Amino acid sequence: MTKKIVITGIGATTPIGGTARDSWKALLAGESGARSLEQEWAAKYELPVTFAATAEVPAADVLARHELKRLDPSSQFALIAGREAWADAGAPEVEPERLAIDWATGIGGVWTLLDAWDTLRERGPRRVLPMTVPMLMPNGPGAAVGMDLHARAGIRTVVSACASSTESLVNAWEHLQDGVADVVIAGGSEAAIHPITIASFASMQALSRRNDDPAIASRPYDVGRDGFVMGEGAAALVLETEEHAKARGARIYAELLGGAITSDAYHITAPDPEGSAAARAMKAAIEQAGAALSDVRHINAHATSTPVGDIAEYNALRRVFGDGLDDIAVTATKASTGHLLGGAGAIESIFTVMALHERTAPPTINLDEQDPEIPLDVVTSPRELGDGELIAISNSFGFGGHNAVAAFRAV
């Protein structure tokens, strides 16, 4: 029998807020986290893109100095988000053997790796510190969260580019169903705003070039969209069986109904323009949820603000929902946060959960002239979702042709 899985804690550090709550408030207020990069490297390498959505609150303002020294920035963000989610859930009393982590990252410790390479070349091997490998490994962020909260039912990390942390939620749901844990912290983190990633994404024409006005650069569905905006940060959700949550009198934000993962096997970076595998993931997630298509009233879209990607997702949405799509409130929150890559699915799941919890869909900023080829009902100011049965999905798609969809229900 399928267990009910509920969300009882949220935590995040994002370009628009140092906590999950602050990020949600900033999202409702229509803020943007994109800003010019002040670091000397941004000018030094004459990068074609000189802005990004950097974390609003630096990790150095939150963590102790010795924690910062032993953690790559991607793990620092993970630890901040994980601790907040855990505290928000009321620090559940759970046997360590019944607590698991399902984490995600797209890239891992790129700063640690490349700083160590510079150190090796400039100062020799003796100066390459012993923590270099444990800091750069992609399972480092999940391990940091799990060690801090004493999770001994398994710390797993999924790496599937920008679909990663929606996959981690789907995996967490499965692990709770399988009974390997009573409580799982699921999430993802990324700290990859680095000259190399910017140069690479820019050379594939994936990034917006609105260097003069970063705040309006991420504009999903707008005719003037010209690419995504790199973001960074982390988000974490505490998931538990409803039975476990109710037994301890926990506050329940929403229910995670399930999710699905499919793959395009079409192209390493380009989405399948027909969107058939993405559509299959959405259908499977809704079916697994035991819901009807007409129950879905809100979608947090992947929509990164690239010319090709936004249309491909629209095609997939239309394939799934048909004419019913016109009645669904769609939001693209990357307009505010930029693209957190491996952290995107988790922060967007939190926004979806909060939309259900408060029965209010958050806005998509920067939509001045909607692309006529994407006739969606895009939410541009906070919109009440009304009473009754309320189901939402959150989509994430990643390089490699990964499609991950999670489905949630208001309680």
Add this chain to the structure above:
Amino acid sequence: MAATREEVLGGLAELINDETGIATDTVELDKSFTDDLDIDSISMMTIVVNAEEKFDVKIPDEEVKNLKTVGDAVDFIVNAQA
């Protein structure tokens, strides 16, 4: 210019604090790195590498296992500077 024992102790305490968060005033000469300060091997090697740079000395890997206490390390660094 070579540092005094007190200067080496103070500098070492800063490196230990930097790496582990241990308060500098608890880093005393008779404290054992492992038993009293609970410093693991990875942190120890990080401290050693940073100490080499800070005090401009070489601390061979085979010597590190002989540095049981803070005092051992201070003595080694002071002698190596001489």
